[in-house]
Amino acid sequence: MSEAHDREVSGSQLIGKLLDQASRADPYPIYAELRDLGGPVWIEEMTTLVVARYGECETLLRDPRLSAERWRRGGDQADRLYPPDAPSSVHQPWFLSQDAPDHTRLRRLVSSAFTARTIARMEPYITQLVDDLLDRASERDTFDVLHDFAYPLPVAVICRMLGVPVADEPLFQGWSAQLTRLVDGLSNATTDGETPEWEPGMTDMHRYVNELIAERRTSPRKDDLISDLIAAKDGGDALSHDELVSTIVLLLVAGHETTVNLIANGVLALLRHPRHLTALSADPDLAPAVVEEILRYDPPVQLTARIAAEDMRIGEVDVPKLSMIILLLASAQRDPEANPDPDSFDPHRTQARNLAFGFGPHFCLGAPLARLEGRLAMAGFARRVQNPRLIADPPPYREHLNLRGVSELPIAHVTRT
Numbered sequence: 001m002s003e004a005h006d007r008e009v010s011g012s013q014l015i016g017k018l019l020d021q022a023s024r025a026d027p028y029p030i031y032a033e034l035r036d037l038g039g040p041v042w043i044e045e046m047t048t049l050v051v052a053r054y055g056e057c058e059t060l061l062r063d064p065r066l067s068a069e070r071w072r073r074g075g076d077q078a079d080r081l082y083p084p085d086a087p088s089s090v091h092q093p094w095f096l097s098q099d100a101p102d103h104t105r106l107r108r109l110v111s112s113a114f115t116a117r118t119i120a121r122m123e124p125y126i127t128q129l130v131d132d133l134l135d136r137a138s139e140r141d142t143f144d145v146l147h148d149f150a151y152p153l154p155v156a157v158i159c160r161m162l163g164v165p166v167a168d169e170p171l172f173q174g175w176s177a178q179l180t181r182l183v184d185g186l187s188n189a190t191t192d193g194e195t196p197e198w199e200p201g202m203t204d205m206h207r208y209v210n211e212l213i214a215e216r217r218t219s220p221r222k223d224d225l226i227s228d229l230i231a232a233k234d235g236g237d238a239l240s241h242d243e244l245v246s247t248i249v250l251l252l253v254a255g256h257e258t259t260v261n262l263i264a265n266g267v268l269a270l271l272r273h274p275r276h277l278t279a280l281s282a283d284p285d286l287a288p289a290v291v292e293e294i295l296r297y298d299p300p301v302q303l304t305a306r307i308a309a310e311d312m313r314i315g316e317v318d319v320p321k322l323s324m325i326i327l328l329l330a331s332a333q334r335d336p337e338a339n340p341d342p343d344s345f346d347p348h349r350t351q352a353r354n355l356a357f358g359f360g361p362h363f364c365l366g367a368p369l370a371r372l373e374g375r376l377a378m379a380g381f382a383r384r385v386q387n388p389r390l391i392a393d394p395p396p397y398r399e400h401l402n403l404r405g406v407s408e409l410p411i412a413h414v415t416r417t
Ligand code: HEM
Pocket: 068, 095, 096, 097, 107, 158, 250, 251, 252, 254, 255, 256, 258, 259, 262, 299, 300, 301, 304, 305, 355, 356, 357, 358, 359, 361, 362, 363, 364, 365, 366, 367, 369, 370
């Protein structure tokens, strides 16, 4: 048997192991084995190529022959996913899943409203929120970092930016939990055309956002992202109504579970490396470096996906048009060829190479906001929570492979006032 065939067999077995819930707490040894296979792995039964090494992931993220229009793989199936009375905006792909020139146009319009200034003006609110959440947690001598801290923070921040009433935040938490399945990459690649479990959440969120926009068109607000997006102009161009809805849904989905995992993964890494937690509590200026290392060491988004826009050859594999290409970002960052001693958690790294926010034209638009939330959350936790101890290590994990994260993170502690 050829080397390529052997690699395919070993690769399939490793992917099987990766999909198994038992490996959710620590997928990193499996990623190392995938990298050691020496090149991308073709999984015939999924018509999917899996890429695990840094250099290949980085190169492919810039390769124009790869398309982000993953929905094309399902043919017209995407149109049949929604009930007939769903708002028309559900059929408008968000720009995360579009290629140039549509992607370029939409991203430019959204960037003109989602600016550094928009994000910077959130800092006092986030600082207060971190304090309030830790105040509430301090009333008990054990608390759950996921439910009491990491989960409520990002949803409150994005709802505040969009002017969603606080009373409606639980709705967003529910929808967002369902939609996490949509971006689950590898496990998504195996769905068989039935109505996916995320569909009702998506349709309801579109209905809600449609109403929100209608309300904001009649009464625009100052310092409000929806009003800014409605007003956004690039020359004579503006977002259509459906593009506006789909963009707002994207901001809500892309910014929530990801940042939840950044905070929870970060607290977990610090509790497992108490030396760095002590250093951070003494010097909050270390927070940006700590956040960068969390993003490298245990990233909230483990992978991203593209499809082959044409027949192509990647490494030693012939990849037919419309094949799925899975780029294992979390594996790439642990590639010793990119980052020496990759399995050690070390916020003092200089020149760490990081794909946590992607690379190339789809680089995360929310990275500055996520970094700000991560920095304030980590610094607040280190300053306020004294002598924290993990109650279970490893903690239990949710089933998601891509937006991989804990399902609870209880700690015992004494919280400082
Ligand atoms: C894109 C990660 C937070 C909005 C992406 C991509 C990654 C990513 C990997 C690229 C996906 C691809 O290439 O296919 C993360 C992580 C976050 C985070 C790890 C938190 C730690 C946020 C936040 C927002 C956001 C807070 C906004 C509120 C977006 C948008 C895109 C994107 C709009 C699409 C960009 C494009 O297609 O041009 N993110 N993200 N993200 N992210 Fe984030």
